[in-house]
Amino acid sequence: MNLRPEPLAFELSSPGRVGVALPKCDVPASPVPAGLLRPELRLPEMDELTVVRHFTRLSQKNFSIDTEFYPLGSCTMKYNPKANEVAASQPGWKGAHPLVADERNQGSIELIWRLQESLKAIGGFSAVSLQPAAGAHGELSGVFMIRAYHLARGNPGRVKMLIPDSAHGTNPASCTMAGLTTVTIPSDADGGVDLDALRAACDETVAGIMITNPSTLGLFERNIEKIAKMVHDAGGLVYGDGANMNALTGVLRPADVGIDVMHFNLHKTFSTPHGGGGPGVGMVGAAPVLAEYLPGPIATRKDGTYAMAMPSKSIGRMKAFYGNFGVLVRAYTYIRMLGEEGMRRLAESAVLNANYLKARLEKAYPIKYPRRCMHEFVAMGNFAEGVHTLDIAKRMIDYGYHPPTIYFPLIVPEALMVEPTETESKETLDAFVDVMLKIAEEARTDPELLRGAPHATPVGRLDEVAAARCPVLCYRG
Ligand SMILES: Cc1ncc(COP(=O)(O)O)c(C=O)c1O
Known part of the structure; x- marks a missing residue:
């Protein structure tokens, strides 16, 4: 611990001290517009080195994964390899204008397409969208998709989402924001979903279940296939909260156990920075039943040419342009570095x-x-x-x-x-x-x-x- 008292910026101020030397003014002086200079707004006066020390000291007060162990449950604070940053800072990625036409932005769209293909393979999905900016945003997209599916089938009365009591708070919040009502399903003595309670809740008003596997208890839901079948038999769909995919990549494909739509937090499992609500990416993947409802546009490839296109029954955009593109470059780099094994x-x-x-x-x-x-x-x-x-x-x-x-x-x-x-x-x-x-x-x-x-x-x-x-x-x- 540093025993020297830490000065605040204002206490370092010394009247008349400056950190810059401006060249002699070679244009006529003009008055500062009224209201811009307010005497009550005091600014510290100091030299450049003092400013540098002040901000460097402040930056060191941050806790970070690059300095210390960060075992923050549910947040997957893994090391983000620096190679991701090198890739994301390439001028071709950084400089691409979001309004450039598809045919002149083939490299960026190809990267989106390749990442989509990798995530489809990891999740077993038939299509994915990289639009949502966070896990919760992915949840909201998925619930919109489930709702659109039921409405398209003439079932406006399917408004109930079943949510285990171990769920992350964003789960009920997303469902409520999408206009559905939530029903809490208790856990059994083993920490899994109580199957009797689930059975009792499965009726003709059920839109679906939102389930996290592994759960936020850190436990694998052993009855996941039974649970998916119960909900499907009742006419509902299964939303998987994939925030905990770090336990499953390459081991289990969620679509194989009955998940119809799911988000992955690229800013957790796929090693991109996260914190403060983003910028992240909460990619959504869907089984065939919901693929056409995905938010768009998504990247497509035809005869070696890439284009961004809306799925036929898309719920629409969840984010401007390509979403958080820099995060996509980082996640793609990470997946390519690690490979399947x-x-x-x-x-x-x-x-x-x-x-x-x-x-x-x-x-x-x-x-x-x-x-x-x-x-x-x-x-x-x-x-x-x-x-x-x-x-x-x-x-x-x-x-x-x-x-x-x-x-x-x-x-x-x-x-x-x-x-x-x-x-x-x-x-x-x-x-x-x-x-x-x-x-x-x-x-x-x-x-x-x-x-x-x-x-x-x-x-x-x-x-x-x-x-x-x-x-x-x-x-x-
Ligand atoms: C289990 C679970 N679901 C959903 C979320 C929400 O994800 P995000 O913070 O990216 O919105 C989190 C975030 O910690 C989570 O742990």
Whole structure:
């Protein structure tokens, strides 16, 4: 920890100091338009080096996967290879104007087409669209597609989406935004979907089910084929939330187990940057029954020529132009680097790493559904008197780790959701276990230490809701 007090930009200001030397003015001076210069807006006056140090110091306050282990469950904070960035920064990709005609933009459209083909193969889909900008945006697209399908078949009364109680919050939100009503299906004692409850909910008003596999409990839904059949038999469709594809690439194709439409978060599984709501890509893939409803345009190839085209019954655009094209270049680079074999090893290593951590930690951190996990596991942080998951998460910051996702999924009390990803070494995992065991010991012997954490940061416990909703963004010295 740096014990020197950290100056704020305004405190570094010195009257009259400047960071630039402008050439002598060689045009007649004209007054600054009224209202542009406001005396109440004070600006710090400083030299260039002070400015550089200030912003560099600020940038180092960010926590990032390039600096530390980031086991944020459900977010797949894997390393994003730098080769992706090199590819995305090629002038041909970067400089292409979004309004250029298809015949003069063959390279970009070919890349979109190739990526579509790769993702079709990974998911077993008959078509995919790269339009949506995030997982939640993909969900919304998929639910629009399901709704359009039922309306086209003369079934306006199919308005009910079934959603397991372990689901990510975006699932019910997307369905509600698409105008459907949601029905929560409870989990059984094993952490899977309760089949009796599902059977009871399957009636002629069902539009479909939205199911995450592996679930947000980090568990594979063993009854997925039975569940898909039950919903199909009732006339509904199956939406797969593919945010957790990191556990399955090259191992299982979701379309093979009855998924009709699904999103993949390219900004998770396919190693493109994510955070702050994007920019990402929540590609949607569809089985034949829904392929023509996909958002568009999508890339097509005929006689070696590429073009962007709308599927025949498309729900329309979800994003301007090609969507987040830079993300597509990165994901394509990653898939080509790994190849088919690499895709499988990615998933196997992600699952192995999570099970290794779980096996080493489960004596100290109880697990509600203790069966073998997939790419992540959900522990509980309420094992010591007076200590909560929040305290454990805050104490992890003192040891230089980004806390895992906490208090989600909602069906696990005091949840602590750990996702190591495949890109971490055994040494990193072991160092993390050592710290977690130490914190578990501290929780028993010195609970006050945890309740006051973090101790090594410029600020301690914040009002997190207020910090997010009403951030103080200007200096009030
Ligand atoms: C299981 C699950 N579904 C959906 C989403 C939403 O994805 P996005 O954040 O890209 O909108 C997430 C995001 O964390 C997720 O973990």
